[in-house]
Amino acid sequence: MKLQTFRFDKSLFSVTTSIGTVKLFSLAIPLLLENILNILPGTVNTMVLGAYSDAAVAAVGAANQILVMFSLFFTAVSLGAMVVISQNIGAEKLRAAGETSFTAVVICSGFSLACIPFLFIFSGKILSLLNLTGEIYEQALEYYRIRIWFVAVMAISTVVLAVLKCYGYPKYTMISGLVTNVLNLVLTVVVVYFPEYSSVKGVAGVAWACVIGQTAGLLLSIYYLVRLNIKLLFPKQWHDFWRYAGQILKVGIPTGLSNAAFTIAQTVTTAFVALLGDYVLSAKVYFSTILSYTYLFSSSCGNANSILVGRLYGAGEYDRATRLNNQLVRITIPVNLLISLVVIIFRYQLVGIFTHDPKILALALGVFVVDLIAEQSRAVSQVYEYALRAAGDVLFNVVALTISCWCLSIGLAYVLAIPCGLGLVGCWIGVALDEVFRAVLTFIRWKIGVWIPKKQTV
Secondary structure (H helix, E strand, O other): OOOOOOOOOHHHHEEEEOOEEEEHHHHHHHHHHHHHHHHHHHHHHHHHHHHHOHHHHHHHHHHHHHHHHHHHHHHHHHHHHHHHHHHHHHOOOHHHHHHHHHHHHHHHHHHHHHHHHHHHHOHHHHHHOOOOOHHHHHHHHHHHHHHHHHHHHHHHHHHHHHHHHHOOOHHHHHHHHHHHHHHHHHHHHHHHHOHHHOOOOHHHHHHHHHHHHHHHHHHHHHHHHHHOOOOOOOOOOHHHHHHHHHHHHHHHHHHHHHHHHHHHHHHHHHHHHHHHOHHHHHHHHHHHHHHOOOOHHHHHHHHHHHHHHHHHHHHOOHHHHHHHHHHHHHHHHHHHHHHHHHHHHOHHHHHHOOOOOHHHHHHHHHHHHHHHHHHHHHHHHHHHHHHHHHOOOOHHHHHHHHHHHHHHHHHHHHHHHOOOOOHHHHHHHHHHHHHHHHHHHHHHHHHOOOOOOOOOOO
């Protein structure tokens, strides 16, 4: 039997509509840089706070997990809006795309403002769910109570950036991210290393640095919307608003539930990792910070690919969407492998950026080797899962992936970490097996073609 050789088809990586041509890597590279810039504040805060105290690192890391959980709704709305907007652009329904953008902004801003009082009043009870005690709990509470008053900034920014991406302008989202993070970096360094120049100190200062950076980024993003003449149109009829909201949430809520399952898993594992000791909890924060960079390439390519797939789906080009996915995974798999190997080889240097605690350094090899399996799986799932979302096929995946997350990333991880005594490595084994399941399921789901409208065939 003659083996087929892989031939790269450059034409698959570009899609043309009436508003212009979008190319996969022209989207993916700015998205990659933006993603790096989005993660960078957490890395900078961890690095700077690591020099301040390990307790501050654990406190900010734990509080941020709660904030990430809350932000999942905004992320879900923005992802749902991206799918609907991209499909409308592909079908040449440009007014519908503008009205969808407006609807998404209203949903996120309204929901975030309504939730702020509740999240502040019950802040102590919310953080107590993470089993935090003593100094770590007090610092986490201080940080959280500042950040929570400004979640509307985060909410609106998430949607505005999604709109810019849909219209093919990811470089402007990257610039907004750059401004946000440079400002955050400068202010954080001032707060921690030059406290005499700051009226706020410690984790409170870090929280305010993050808030100021995010606000500046949002204002810049709004400026780009106006400058590029991207119109957020008020629906002609009130019932149209609810129709667009329904379309957004139909895709966004299931997607958000899938993301929520992952974030809840991270939060629950943080809670039982805290039972293993403060140094293990700090190790989890350090390792998660490092490993959050390993899958950024495949994630960025997957997100860029979803914009192209959404337009192809709207135009009815289903076979081309399939060939696009198949070609992309042949790139993401080896790149993720290479990045994981680099992390393993230079593990001491990377962990040493944050801490020189020998107990934490000793945990690195086992965790990073197990994570290599997870990253190979993400190279597949982040292409096919995002493509299925772009085609509007989300409900089955959410149910299956949520069950997998609770059984493997939480259930198995707990059993391996606590009763079996594998500690942090046991947690990562559970997560890795969950990622393997995601990759297999999403690949098969796309392959059998259930995402294609019944009247069509590939």
